[in-house]
Amino acid sequence: MSNLENNSRQASYTGYTNAVTAKEITALLREEVKPAAGCTEPVAVALAAAKVSEVLSNSVGELVIGVSPNIYKNGFSVMLPGVMEAGLDLAAALGSARARAALGLDVLIHLTEDEIQLAKERLEEGKIKVELIETSEKVLIRAKLWSETRSHWAEVTIRGRHDRIVEVVKDGVCLETFEESLQEGGGSKETKAFYAMPVKELVALVSGLDPEPLAFLLDGIIMNKKMAEVGMASPTGLGTAYALKQRYGENGGLRDLGRLAMTMTAGASDARMAGVDLPVMSSNGSGNNGITAIMPLAAYFELKSTSREDQIKALALSHLLNSYIKAEIGRLSALCSCGIAAATGASAAIAWLETRDPEIVESAVVNMIANLSGMVCDGAKLGCALKLATAASTAVETAALAQDGIRVPAGNGLVGHTVEATISNLGRLSRQGMQLADAVVLEIQAEFAQG
The missing domain is CATH 3.30.1330 (60s Ribosomal Protein L30; Chain: A;)
Structure with missing residues (x-):
């Protein structure tokens, strides 16, 4: 194991969940998961x-x-x-x-x-x-x-x-x-403790939460489904979801979880990016992150009987992992955080719903990063619906593959010896390897604006 990996936040702490309380997790989620119009x-x-x-x-x-x-x-x-x-x-x-x-x-x-x-x-x-x-x-x-x-x-x-x-x-x-440091890596002692948690401990903490203080997370299902319904009902924005629904709506195609997840996710993005005057539930400062963290789970709940308690916990896990990964790659990044961070949270949450096995949850996270780490953010726009559709369907399939024992081994690209090392490596790619990407995108945008 490299020194870089040793120095990452992968360190495992026995009983580490004691360092972050349920009250602090609730406060973090209330800070990071909130409605946003536009x-x-x-x-x-x-x-x-x-x-x-x-x-x-x-x-x-x-x-x-x-x-x-x-x-x-x-x-x-x-x-x-x-x-x-x-x-x-x-x-x-x-x-x-x-x-x-x-x-x-x-x-x-x-x-x-x-x-x-x-x-x-x-x-x-x-x-x-x-x-x-x-x-x-x-x-x-x-x-x-x-x-x-x-x-x-x-x-x-x-x-x-x-x-x-x-x-x-x-x-x-x-x-x-407001004097609290809000730079990347800033925040309270409790927040920093959360971002230092091993993923297994995070899963254990969420599994043991009292769901009722987090019941507001269910509002995200209602909000984001309402936006998705607009996108699926007519060719709004890019029209991705409408086309998918026309393709898969007949003969029960949308009873397939992957197809339903990608269609609903694309629908919410289609409508939101087109300027439909409705709010969505955002996650970690992004509406599209909120859509991608929530809609694959909304599709899961629609097709599979899931208790209210498990719905809340799965949503919490998805949002928390989105924040956890974005703490490494940056709140705004040259990488597409919707596809990489939010969809990874959704995939992990589906794996948790299916198995309750932290090892399989970790495998889903590792596989998502190995798969989608090259997805670049070239700005918010109508075309985001395509990326979100890809990310949502990949989230569903990756959770299933993790259950089948598929896990990309260490040494393959960004994959480290632990899931925490893998997330840390993704952060290095974003912060160091992608430094010029935003500048190039800005140049392309400026050239387009000038005609």
Whole structure:
């Protein structure tokens, strides 16, 4: 075993579950699993604009939004809820027009015609500008607003998480600040303890949880299925789910778990990426992560009798493993976290439902990483539905293969001697090996924008 593997978070601790309590797991899930209307990158821009507009009582002379490269990449092509048009500048204008930051990631839900009209007027008047910030931080947004008379100004900073406003300044005076480190690897002592847990201990902890404090996770099934139904009912967005349903809907094809999972997952993504004005349950700051972590399980519950308690625990395991893996690859990454992290969580949860065997759960995780580790994130867009469909069907098949004793052996590509080492290696690929990928995607997007 290499020194790098020895230094990873793979260390096994006897009785390690004692270091993270059920209460702390519940708090973590409540922090990371929440409703979001629209893609979370432009929504985060809208949230910053809403907050800074509140500070100046919605007096908008000029609004400049600075964003990190990853925020720009993921907000470039995705449609916004209600308006079904794309653009970070439009997201900022809509956020400023609404000016209700208390809505959080739902700041763009059910926009009124007056709000949309005001936003478009501000765009046409040239009051809204979006700029790139040169930074290695993944989630960083700075919104600076001058009043119409330019006698006052305010600045709001979002950092670390899409809905974490860490500083609010008005006329040079700091009104609000959030001191906890939100950089990659930051967080509370309890949160860090969770991310250091061996996977087997995490599975054991989830298996023993009282499900009732986590019953809110079931809301994600309702929300995301509602979005999926829109995508499956008509050729919304890319039309992936509608085409799949037409292909497999007859002769009982959608009674196959893999086909149903991929169709439902694609349907939710089709509708969300097209700007359908409905919320989804997000996971670790991403609506598409929430869709991919939840919808394969929603398909499983639809086809297989599953107790309410087991549904909650399976959802918890899926969300937690999504967060666990994203702690290594980055909250926003050059890798497709929906396909790699969220779908891995779903596959592991299905393996747990079928067997309750931590070894088989580990095998599902290892196999998913070995299979989908090359899936690149080239921004949020209509085409995400195809990636999510691939990831969902792979999650189902991988869980089944793990039950059949299939496990990619150590030394094959990224696969290490332990599941923790494998996840650590995936993190190295993301953080070190993919450094240029985001820059190349941004160049391609800039070239397209210039015609």
